[in-house]
Amino acid sequence: MDYSEKDIEESLTDYPGLIEQLKINPIGSQVVVEHGIIDILAYDPHDKTLVVIELKKGIVDENAVGQIMRYMSDIVSLKNWIKENPDLPLETQGIQGVKGILMGTNATPGVEAIIQTFPFLSFYQLHITLPVLVVPWYCNAKPCSTKTIESFMSTEPDQQIVYAHEHIFPKE
Numbered sequence: 001m002d003y004s005e006k007d008i009e010e011s012l013t014d015y016p017g018l019i020e021q022l023k024i025n026p027i028g029s030q031v032v033v034e035h036g037i038i039d040i041l042a043y044d045p046h047d048k049t050l051v052v053i054e055l056k057k058g059i060v061d062e063n064a065v066g067q068i069m070r071y072m073s074d075i076v077s078l079k080n081w082i083k084e085n086p087d088l089p090l091e092t093q094g095i096q097g098v099k100g101i102l103m104g105t106n107a108t109p110g111v112e113a114i115i116q117t118f119p120f121l122s123f124y125q126l127h128i129t130l131p132v133l134v135v136p137w138y139c140n141a142k143p144c145s146t147k148t149i150e151s152f153m154s155t156e157p158d159q160q161i162v163y164a165h166e167h168i169f170p171k172e
Contacts, residue, residue: 008055008103008126009039022101022124024051027088031081033074036067043088048096050075056104060111060123068100068121 009029024042031038040053052075054068075098082088082095099120102111107123115123 005039005055005057008057012040012053012055028085033071035070035074038071044099048094050095050098051101052098053101053103055126056102058105060102060104060107062108062110062114064102064104065111065114065121068102072098072100072120 012026022042023046024044026040026042028041029039031041038052039055042051042053043049044051052068052071054064054071056064075095097120099122101122101124102115103124103126105126107115107125111123115121
């Protein structure tokens with residue numbers, strides 16, 4: 001099946017439950033910043049941070065890390081964008097910081113090392129079947145077991161969000 005980054009983005013934004021399972025709220029897509037265009041911008045109400053989501057059709061490499069870091073550096077200029085959008089949640093006015101999520105079909109060993117080193121970056125592996133299925137590479141700051149991901153993948157699609165909340169993103 002052929003698909004584009006735009007198809008992935010549309011799947012994630014058309015079905016906000018896919019992003020909300022990450023416990024973040026999508027607030028914009030294709031957000032123009034000084035260094036380019038953020039695929040999806042979200043808000044994490046738990047730690048009051050903006051979340052920059054960079055989507056890749058294939059393998060996430062070190063260039064994607066540089067790209068998301070540039071976008072994250074542009075968040076300061078986004079404060080004005082937030083002030084100009086009155087329909088955004090009021091909590092976004094007190095933003096504490098920024099973090100980044102890279103999504104793709106896999107990651108290079110270099111990206112894996114970077115993700116393990118910098119807690120403000122995360123990688124989520126996409127299994128493209130359209131609509132998009134998001135599987136975390138890390139579960140609560142440790143690698144997910146193969147068994148966890150295989151169990152998740154074998155779960156009926158309408159039960160995957162429930163499975164993810166119970167086994168991959170358990171409440172702390």
